[in-house]
Amino acid sequence: MTTLTSLTQERRLVTAIPGPKSLEALQRRSEATSGGLGMAIPVIIERASDAILLDIDGNQIIDLGSGIGVTTVGNSTSRVVDRVIEQAQAFTHTCFTVAPYMNYIEVCEKLNAAVPGPFKKKSVLVNSGAEAVENAIKIARHYTKRPAIVVFEHSYHGRTNLTMALTAKNMPYKEGFGPFAPEIYRVPMPYSLRWLGDKKTITEDAMEMITHKIEKEIGAHNVAAILIEPIQGEGGFIVPPKGFLPALSKYSTENGIIFIADEVQTGFARTGHMFAVEEEGVFPDMVVTAKGIAGGLPLAAVTGRAEIMDSVHASGLGGTYGGNPLACAASLGVFETIEEENLVARAAHIGEILGKSLRALAAKYPIIAEIRGRGAMQAIELVMPGTLDPNTAAMSAVVKYCQSKGVLVLTAGTYSNVIRFLPPVVITDELLLDAMGVLEEAFASL
Ligand SMILES: *Cc1c(COP(=O)(O)O)cnc(C)c1O
Numbered sequence: 155m156t157t158l159t160s161l162t163q164e165r166r167l168v169t170a171i172p173g174p175k176s177l178e179a180l181q182r183r184s185e186a187t188s189g190g191l192g193m194a195i196p197v198i199i200e201r202a203s204d205a206i207l208l209d210i211d212g213n214q215i216i217d218l219g220s221g222i223g224v225t226t227v228g229n230s231t232s233r234v235v236d237r238v239i240e241q242a243q244a245f246t247h248t249c250f251t252v253a254p255y256m257n258y259i260e261v262c263e264k265l266n267a268a269v270p271g272p273f274k275k276k277s278v279l280v281n282s283g284a285e286a287v288e289n290a291i292k293i294a295r296h297y298t299k300r301p302a303i304v305v306f307e308h309s310y311h312g313r314t315n316l317t318m319a320l321t322a323k324n325m326p327y328k329e330g331f332g333p334f335a336p337e338i339y340r341v342p343m344p345y346s347l348r349w350l351g352d353k354k355t356i357t358e359d360a361m362e363m364i365t366h367k368i369e370k371e372i373g374a375h376n377v378a379a380i381l382i383e384p385i386q387g388e389g390g391f392i393v394p395p396k397g398f399l400p401a402l403s404k405y406s407t408e409n410g411i412i413f414i415a416d417e418v419q420t421g422f423a424r425t426g427h428m429f430a431v432e433e434e435g436v437f438p439d440m441v442v443t444a445k446g447i448a449g450g451l452p453l454a455a456v457t458g459r460a461e462i463m464d465s466v467h468a469s470g471l472g473g474t475y476g477g478n479p480l481a482c483a484a485s486l487g488v489f490e491t492i493e494e495e496n497l498v499a500r501a502a503h504i505g506e507i508l509g510k511s512l513r514a515l516a517a518k519y520p521i522i523a524e525i526r527g528r529g530a531m532q533a534i535e536l537v538m539p540g541t542l543d544p545n546t547a548a549m550s551a552v553v554k555y556c557q558s559k560g561v562l563v564l565t566a567g568t569y570s571n572v573i574r575f576l577p578p579v580v581i582t583d584e585l586l587l588d589a590m591g592v593l594e595e596a597f598a599s600l
Pocket residue numbers: 281282283284285287310311312313383387388416417418419444445
């Protein structure tokens with residue numbers, strides 16, 4: 155049913171970046187769109203397939219960002235596109251809470267089966283990661299009848315009013331947008347590169363600080379939920395030390411606290427598991443998903459223990475567009491693609507290639523302080539030589555160089571000194587190695 159032929163999976167530059175057509179269109183962008191919007195690469199996109207973006211000047215750019223970890227299964231991949239077209243011809247909207255339809259139910263069945271945990275699960279679908287996080291908090295508070303939410307340093311959970319309060323970094327996410335929602339408590343994140351204490355006992359020491367804060371300053375019996383990203387995304391791909399997530403999960407269970415994993419960025423085969431918590435066999439009470447869930451159509455979900463998800467009165471949850479049929483059709487295409495193309499294993503393979511290239515780079519360039527992440531979600535943190543001082547200038551120069559050569563990479567980090575790699579996991583080995591070659595040239599050019 156897909157009519158346009160796919161783009162060749164190769165990098166090709168026919169103009170400078172941005173080319174003349176993009177330059178002209180970007181003028182219209184700045185006339186028409188809010189100055190509050192950022193832009194990672196200054197081009198206008200005409201088409202995309204898998205890991206290649208085609209701009210209106212005819213340049214083919216390698217996509218190592220996946221629209222922030224969204225097009226994991228490849229951009230405009232056929233199983234997604236065909237299902238969306240078919241659904242658009244059938245019906246575009248009824249509102250699930252007005253007149254239900256099958257593909258919403260099927261997506262929830264798939265989620266309930268895929269999310270880890272040997273207990274009965276149920277799901278609710280919404281439109282964005284932030285909305286899903288908000289719903290998880292609503293449900294946790296309703297179920298526990300407790301007000302407090304515990305979140306972490308360096309966390310990112312979205313840009314709505316409640317999720318701004320949950321997010322750590324002030325600039326650009328919170329600056330001038332307050333006041334923020336109450337009853338949110340922030341605790342230390344064991345960020346090993348920048349941990350001031352003994353790194354050998356980081357898990358125990360972090361747990362000690364966190365439980366002390368909960369018990370002395372909040373009262374464990376007042377805490378509805380502990381909310382954490384299993385690998386922090388915008389914070390700079392900070393991977394908690396082994397044993398930390400299991401310890402946090404155990405503490406939550408012992409204290410009647412709902413343990414919520416925000417898998418919005420880490421979920422859907424990204425890390426070499428379907429969900430990142432699988433790495434250490436953790437069973438969250440609730441898992442929040444979005445980004446990779448529907449190949450770019452707006453969809454997000456909360457999946458959790460049935461008794462928690464069912465504790466809300468009828469019509470306490472919902473929304474006009476939540477679980478839109480086109481987005482659900484796309485999501486079923488995503489589940490099918492992950493299964494049939496073995497993309498969980500493919501993400502682990504991408505991780506090996508990425509890890510090898512980045513380690514070779516770090517051996518040559520001591521401004522790379524650390525390589526972090528898992529599978530097709532990895533990052534490098536850049537510092538001034540011989541120190542831990544953030545090297546924002548090097549980050550910007552590397553990103554700019556890569557862009558000028560047709561490779562799109564994203565940045566991250568509390569200190570704005572992290573380059574992150576989130577390629578579609580269907581990227582070919584050749585294309586990824588070509589991009590890594592450009593990255594190496596970028597470091598050599600510093
Ligand atoms: C992107 C992100 C969100 C917010 O998702 P939106 O769809 O942008 O609202 C929440 N949590 C994490 C971990 C994210 O990466």
